[in-house]
Amino acid sequence: MSDCIFCKIANGEIQAQIIYQDEDLVAFKDLNPQAPSHILIIPVKHIENLAGAQEQDALLLGKIQLAAAKIAKELGLKDFRLVANNGKGAGQSVFHLHYHLMGGRRFLWPAG
Template sequence: MDCIFCKIVEGTIPSAKVYEDEKVVAFKDINPEAPVHIIIIPKEHIESVREIDENNALIVSHIILTAKKIAKDLGISESGFRIVNNCGKDGGQTVPHLHFHLLGGRDMQWPPG
């Protein structure tokens, strides 16, 4: 498989990891959109939210709990943060591996400005 995020999980592509457990890896985004911009991915290759079903749905709640922990560890929990998932080409997904962006460290008002 030629998936950049799978290669990060395998360790064949380096990343600035901030968290890892048996189910997920979290690392700093190489093109951050905020002072804190972390990517959280499942170790299992799941292409997008469209592939979430009864057999793998618990990974999403694990990712959300992981994002909450990382936000606290990085000091953005109290001020607030954003968790984003892009699904499919028109949804802005550029890597075909389920991932969530944890963004914070600045005012995250919508629309961005």
């Protein structure tokens, strides 16, 4: 997608603090971190959100999970959170599938 900021990061048009990259994925530091370690992991392929993933994306989705575990280990994170927001009501603000890998602090679910 020509106007997608994450597509532009994935193809090198926009600079980011990339910490992991392969032919399918890019992981980079979040510009507005919500934890001491806050990494965004995106597929190079543009998928709007998790609900937009197709059966043929299963291997890619699994690869994201494995990359998250590898990155967490490299960052020395024993405990971490991996989150994918799906849709505006869930807090998704960039409509390119991305996972937030966060660690380095204790996480609690808000009481509701």
